[in-house]
Structures are given as C-alpha cells and as structure tokens.
Amino acid sequence: MMKRYGSVEAGGTKFICAVGNENNEIIISEAIPTTTYEETIKKVIVFFEKNRVDALAIGSFGPVDLDISSEQYGCILNTPKQGWTNVNIVLPIQKALNIPIFFTTDVNSSAYGEMHLNGCNNLVYYTIGTGIGGSAIQNGVFIGGIGHPEMGHQLIKKHPLDVNFNGVCPLHGDCLEGLASGPSIEARTGKKGQELEINSTVWDIQAYYIAQAILNTTLVIRPELVIVGGGVMSQHHMLDRIKMHFKKLLNNYVTIEDIDKYIKTPSVENNGSATIGNFLLAKNLLIKN
Known part of the structure; x- marks a missing residue:
C-alpha cells in the first residue's frame, strides 16, 4: 500500500x-x-x-x-x-x-524542498517578508547547534541614503530584518511594498541589504546555491537589483561561475x-x- x-x-x-x-x-x-x-x-x-x-x-x-x-x-x-x-x-x-x-x-x-528540486546538497534559503528567516543545508543536513540559525538578525552596513532610518526590529533596530523586511518599507514610505513605485530608491536600498546578507553567507558557508523567497521577492525587479549589488560587494574575491544560477528565487510558487x-x-x- x-x-x-x-x-x-x-x-x-x-x-x-x-x-x-x-x-x-x-x-x-x-x-x-x-x-x-x-x-x-x-x-x-x-x-x-x-x-x-x-x-x-x-x-x-x-x-x-x-x-x-x-x-x-x-x-x-x-x-x-x-x-x-x-x-x-x-x-x-x-x-x-x-x-x-x-x-x-x-x-x-522550504530549504529542504529546494535542495530536492535543485538537485544540490549545499544551499542557503532566505525568506524576505514580514520578517526575515534563513536556513542553511550542508551535505544534505541542516546547520544548527544548540538552536536554529537566526540569519535574519545579522548586522549589516547601512546604505548611504538610509543612515537616518533606525530600523523596525524591536530587539536590534537596524539588523537585516529591521532594515530589509516588508514592514521596513512601510515604515520609511508610509506605503506597503505592493503600492510602492518600481523606481523608488527604497527598492535599491532593500536590495543592497539583502545582497550583503548573501555576501556574508557566501564567505562564511560557501553554498552551491542561494534561494531568496518571501513577499518582498514577489517584486520581480528585486532579483536583478540584488545580483547587481552582490557582484559589486563581492568584487571577484571568490569565484561565482554563473550568478544567475547561484542566486535564484524559489522553484515553486x-x-x-x-x-x-x-x-x-x-x-x-x-x-x-
């Protein structure tokens, strides 16, 4: 049966x-x-x-x-x-x-499903939405010691156009979640992400922060693949913005053979x-x- x-x-x-x-x-x-x-x-x-x-x-x-x-x-x-x-x-x-x-x-x-769908055993998955969460899998096994990773609360460098924004994380203020989650868009602009114009500088600021998280991940974990999902990534222009910033930040320090295969959105809607x-x-x- x-x-x-x-x-x-x-x-x-x-x-x-x-x-x-x-x-x-x-x-x-x-x-x-x-x-x-x-x-x-x-x-x-x-x-x-x-x-x-x-x-x-x-x-x-x-x-x-x-x-x-x-x-x-x-x-x-x-x-x-x-x-x-x-x-x-x-x-x-x-x-x-x-x-x-x-x-x-x-x-x-989500990460475990993407591991199966992409046929790789080493990946990182970020979900960028109301909050930000992260998962890392190495050799088919979740990374985590005494608890699960809290990648959404890593500290990152402020964008030059965002220095006066304090962030929305109630615990850390301007951590990744405080600066790049969905609520941070509304806190800056008074508009939800789906209401914001595509040419708003806020999108570029968001992409800069997410790219920093992927850079940190790349240097610390060296995964085969980074998946970026969540509500913020439903804005289709975001992926290209993130890749652009990531390439500048990485500055060819380590080799990424094909950035379009390295940084992707989820395989399933x-x-x-x-x-x-x-x-x-x-x-x-x-x-x-």
Whole structure:
C-alpha cells in the first residue's frame, strides 16, 4: 500500500495542511486560519484524522525549540504572535495521531524542498517578508547547534541614503530584518511594498541589504546555491537589483561561475517548496525507522 505523508506549514496568518503521495504530489490540502492556539491545533488534528498519513513534518514560524532533548522541544518560544508564546505544537498533534513527526522551522522546510528540486546538497534559503528567516543545508543536513540559525538578525552596513532610518526590529533596530523586511518599507514610505513605485530608491536600498546578507553567507558557508523567497521577492525587479549589488560587494574575491544560477528565487510558487520539503522530511522518518 502506498504511503501518505503530511505537511503542516505553521504560519502566523494560516496553517497550511497537506497530504502527499510517494511522488510528493499533493492529494488534498486545507488552509486553516491562525486564530487561538487551542482552536488552530484542534483543526489541524481534525484535518489529519480525516486524512490519515503515515508520518508528518511541521515547519513552523518561530523562534522554536528543535532540541529533542529539551523540555521545550516542539514549542514556539518568544514570538511576537499574541497567544502563541511557549506553546507546544508537536505534542498535542502527536498524541492525537500517534505517528512520527518531524519538527523544524518554516524556512528549513522550504530549504529542504529546494535542495530536492535543485538537485544540490549545499544551499542557503532566505525568506524576505514580514520578517526575515534563513536556513542553511550542508551535505544534505541542516546547520544548527544548540538552536536554529537566526540569519535574519545579522548586522549589516547601512546604505548611504538610509543612515537616518533606525530600523523596525524591536530587539536590534537596524539588523537585516529591521532594515530589509516588508514592514521596513512601510515604515520609511508610509506605503506597503505592493503600492510602492518600481523606481523608488527604497527598492535599491532593500536590495543592497539583502545582497550583503548573501555576501556574508557566501564567505562564511560557501553554498552551491542561494534561494531568496518571501513577499518582498514577489517584486520581480528585486532579483536583478540584488545580483547587481552582490557582484559589486563581492568584487571577484571568490569565484561565482554563473550568478544567475547561484542566486535564484524559489522553484515553486506560493512557497510550494515548503510542502515538498515537509513530505520529504516526513518520508525520512519512516526510512530511518
């Protein structure tokens, strides 16, 4: 009998639940609004009780505790999402369904899917949206020691036209997330990104910051590929702007044979790589067992 695998993309706005087959094809999916912790988790359980799977992977907004030896394993930690701090999203689902569950960050799920879709074992994935998250995979394994990487909060150099902007990160002000996330656009201009003119200098400032993050990643990790996704990257002109700044910042220090193959947007629209990644991570649980 064919195995079925489950995916939960646990986001601050919605939880996307999906069931897939051995070919990573979606059989059925449902978007559940992220309301209260109790109501949302109950609806997730009901979905998978109706649509049984053999194993499940959850990619969650964070920060989260991924240490299986920790008492808080499976918990969303100090999140700004009201009502979701220090709640465990793995335990109640596992008790109800009694199946193996893999728990990771939402951006890890996306990165794992892109690893499969691009056929490479060494990549970095940045998601640039309401917040900024990052994932790194080396030799097919997620990088992370006592916790998952927080690439969105790395410190970067200010753009000359942006020196008076303090950033929007409540913890660090002008870190990468504070300067390059979606809310930073509105904080500077009073407009959301989709309302901003394509020739606005803010786009170039954003691209400069994202390019710095990719430069840092390139020099520290040396991946085969960098994927840049998220809502800000839905502006199609952004990719070329980022590549332009990256080339200037790198200044040929290390060899990048083809920048168009090195810096890319996701292979699947609407964050579909996260669903594929979760199917594969769920499948791995059964292979290991």
